[in-house]
Amino acid sequence: MLRFLAVACALVPVLGVAIGACKSEAQIARSPGAACATPPSDKRVCVVAPGEFPPPDCDPSEQVCGAGGLCAIDEAKCGAKGTCLPLASNRGRTTQDFRIRRLAIAAPDALAALPLQRGIITRDVDLPNKECGETGLGSFNWLLRVDRTKATLTTGGAPKADDPFGAGFCFHDHDVAGKRVAPVTGVSLTLKGDTFTSATIPKLTIPIFRDDGSAILLPLTNVTFNAVTISADGNCIGAFNDHALAADCSDDATKCSKWKTSGAIAAFITLEEADAVAVPDLGQSLCAVLTKSTPGADGKCARENGKIKAKGDYCGATAKACDCQDSFWLAATFAASAVTINDGASVKLCSGGSP
Amino acid sequence: MSLRLLAAGTLGVALVTAASCKQDPTTTDRVCTPGNYVFCRCKNRSEGTKLCHADGLSFDACSACDPSEELPPAPGPAEDATTPDARESKDGSGGDSGGDATGVARPTPGELLITEVMYDPSGTEPDAEWIEVYNAAPTPRLLSGLQLKDGGNRTEAIPADPPFVLAPGQYAVLARDTAAAVAALVPKGTILLEYGAGVAVSRGVLLANGVGGAVWLMDGTTTIAGSLYGGWFNQTTPGGKSVQLKTLSLDASAQQASWCLSSNPWATGSDRGTPGAASDCP
Numbered sequence: 032m033l034r035f036l037a038v039a040c041a042l043v044p045v046l047g048v049a050i051g052a053c054k055s056e057a058q059i060a061r062s063p064g065a066a067c068a069t070p071p072s073d074k075r076v077c078v079v080a081p082g083e084f085p086p087p088d089c090d091p092s093e094q095v096c097g098a099g100g101l102c103a104i105d106e107a108k109c110g111a112k113g114t115c116l117p118l119a120s121n122r123g124r125t126t127q128d129f130r131i132r133r134l135a136i137a138a139p140d141a142l143a144a145l146p147l148q149r150g151i152i153t154r155d156v157d158l159p160n161k162e163c164g165e166t167g168l169g170s171f172n173w174l175l176r177v178d179r180t181k182a183t184l185t186t187g188g189a190p191k192a193d194d195p196f197g198a199g200f201c202f203h204d205h206d207v208a209g210k211r212v213a214p215v216t217g218v219s220l221t222l223k224g225d226t227f228t229s230a231t232i233p234k235l236t237i238p239i240f241r242d243d244g245s246a247i248l249l250p251l252t253n254v255t256f257n258a259v260t261i262s263a264d265g266n267c268i269g270a271f272n273d274h275a276l277a278a279d280c281s282d283d284a285t286k287c288s289k290w291k292t293s294g295a296i297a298a299f300i301t302l303e304e305a306d307a308v309a310v311p312d313l314g315q316s317l318c319a320v321l322t323k324s325t326p327g328a329d330g331k332c333a334r335e336n337g338k339i340k341a342k343g344d345y346c347g348a349t350a351k352a353c354d355c356q357d358s359f360w361l362a363a364t365f366a367a368s369a370v371t372i373n374d375g376a377s378v379k380l381c382s383g384g385s386p
Numbered sequence: 387m388s389l390r391l392l393a394a395g396t397l398g399v400a401l402v403t404a405a406s407c408k409q410d411p412t413t414t415d416r417v418c419t420p421g422n423y424v425f426c427r428c429k430n431r432s433e434g435t436k437l438c439h440a441d442g443l444s445f446d447a448c449s450a451c452d453p454s455e456e457l458p459p460a461p462g463p464a465e466d467a468t469t470p471d472a473r474e475s476k477d478g479s480g481g482d483s484g485g486d487a488t489g490v491a492r493p494t495p496g497e498l499l500i501t502e503v504m505y506d507p508s509g510t511e512p513d514a515e516w517i518e519v520y521n522a523a524p525t526p527r528l529l530s531g532l533q534l535k536d537g538g539n540r541t542e543a544i545p546a547d548p549p550f551v552l553a554p555g556q557y558a559v560l561a562r563d564t565a566a567a568v569a570a571l572v573p574k575g576t577i578l579l580e581y582g583a584g585v586a587v588s589r590g591v592l593l594a595n596g597v598g599g600a601v602w603l604m605d606g607t608t609t610i611a612g613s614l615y616g617g618w619f620n621q622t623t624p625g626g627k628s629v630q631l632k633t634l635s636l637d638a639s640a641q642q643a644s645w646c647l648s649s650n651p652w653a654t655g656s657d658r659g660t661p662g663a664a665s666d667c668p
Binding site for chain 1: 424602
């Protein structure tokens with residue numbers, strides 16, 4: 032939030048350079064956030080400093096791919112594998128609906144590292160449909176509705192869909208643990224041809240559902256979509272790459288990316304908000320996960336005088352890298368494909384109201 | 387010369403740096419990661435992103451405007467200690483504080499502050515909700531043309547007619563419904579405007595009681611003031627305590643530690659807070 036002070040926060044160090052460069056070499060500014068950013072814990076191609084967006088098509092894999100065609104994909108059901116397995120058609124529509132199919136985290140390190148990227152994020156984004164080349168859970172559904180005429184975006188999470196290929200998905204609009212989790216509408220887009228960048232969304236909560244019906248709520252602040260390119264037919268943001276699939280339809284994202292991304296997202300997560308989010312898979316709060324700190328008995332971040340002891344790599348209060356370090360910078364690239372977004376009238380979690 | 391003037395452009399600054407020190411840029415002195423994007427902003431208050439060049443020092447044009455229309459990064463307190471009005475006179479452009487037909491300047495970030503939020507009144511919600519705003523600038527500032535935005539991204543534009551103006555040092559209440567606020571004993575004279583009278587309870591700007599609670603004063607996409615009060619304090623039923631800002635600065639307003647939960651009623655039988663007056667936080 033409060034991005035006003037340094038909209039181009041990454042440039043603030045430039046000023047520092049201007050003052051200090053001739054005084055002392057030690058005062059020469061490095062890339063924004065370098066001073067406090069956590070070094071990648073594994074070999075990483077798509078690296079961002081706090082305050083930055085990755086290139087929209089950054090491929091985090093080694094790009095060592097197979098011959099393709101090993102995994103039998105039911106294109107009649109799943110959509111054309113030569114494009115992006117669109118679950119519906121946006122062709123000719125001015126309002127185009129998408130579901131994110133791959134979210135490749137570049138920062139923070141804790142989420143970008145393989146165990147969480149593959150073990151939770153990709154697994155939960157991927158659909159449970161081997162016939163579509165996906166062997167995930169379909170429990171992390173992030174939807175985008177792009178109104179090309181009004182140049183606006185609606186975005187938010189969705190519950191698991193009973194029929195992703197037919198009725199499709201609906202925006203989650205319901206209270207979860209006393210907090211309304213609803214889409215954000217009317218976000219302004221700057222459209223240049225088929226590429227858009229969004230205005231900043233002050234607050235966006237995205238649910239990731241667990242088997243028991245509970246949800247991990249990702250508390251995102253100042254969410255911005257950058258350099259997102261929609262295909263000419265309106266059906267794809269990025270592309271599917273079946274050369275990444277083995278015969279059993281599994282894939283190794285470190286070797287070859289199953290999705291070619293074509294858009295970037297950035298936001299920040301405050302440590303305080305993250306500490307209120309439980310990650311049942313890990314028995315910790317999201318704060319403890321992000322900071323990679325030893326949690327207390329309650330699984331939450333350790334505190335001193337009421338304040339979280341661990342530090343982030345970004346200051347949400349001033350919108351600057353490092354600085355007060357009350358937050359972590361989140362950046363990712365993504366691919367998405369056309370999907371049906373229904374009004375959710377028959378889905379309790381999409382119909383508003385409290386449990 | 388202020389750094390604002392010095393920083394006529396990012397590339398310019400980078401060149402100044404490199405030239406004055408007679409060294410080539412290396413990975414140790416770059417200001418961005420080549421191939422990545424950073425935020426940028428424009429004179430028309432729009433915002434976009436721009437691509438970092440391979441040298442790590444220069445950028446493509448901002449996606450939101452022509453290069454000539456791009457603003458340098460906003461200086462923080464450490465870089466420019468001059469007052470906003472002094473900056474206006476220096477650069478001769480009126481700074482970011484464009485005025486309108488009233489001749490009253492529009493606020494830049496931090497010139498107005500949200501200093502109190504009654505998000506959980508003991509009276510009917512949301513009608514009895516209110517927000518207090520403070521003018522920290524040395525001259526009047528115009529609220530008209532700004533937008534109130536809540537944590538759910540619901541917005542309400544502050545109308546131009548009549549022009550809503552806040553005098554320097556003045557506290558004023560923005561009430562969802564004046565009648566409900568007055569019934570809750572908020573002094574009528576402190577209420578500058580109402581932002582949601584007659585609007586359905588699920589519509590308009592809503593001051594949520596949960597962790598998602600937040601409210602901002604926006605000028606387009608620029609945040610002028612804000613409070614992320616959600617989740618900061620716990621209230622027991624029936625509520626009735628506002629949150630108050632202790633330290634009158636924009637940076638402080640983003641920190642929970644700079645706020646307190648009100649403990650004193652402002653009138654006999656009232657909820658707790660100080661609507662239209664300075665904080666009484668301990």
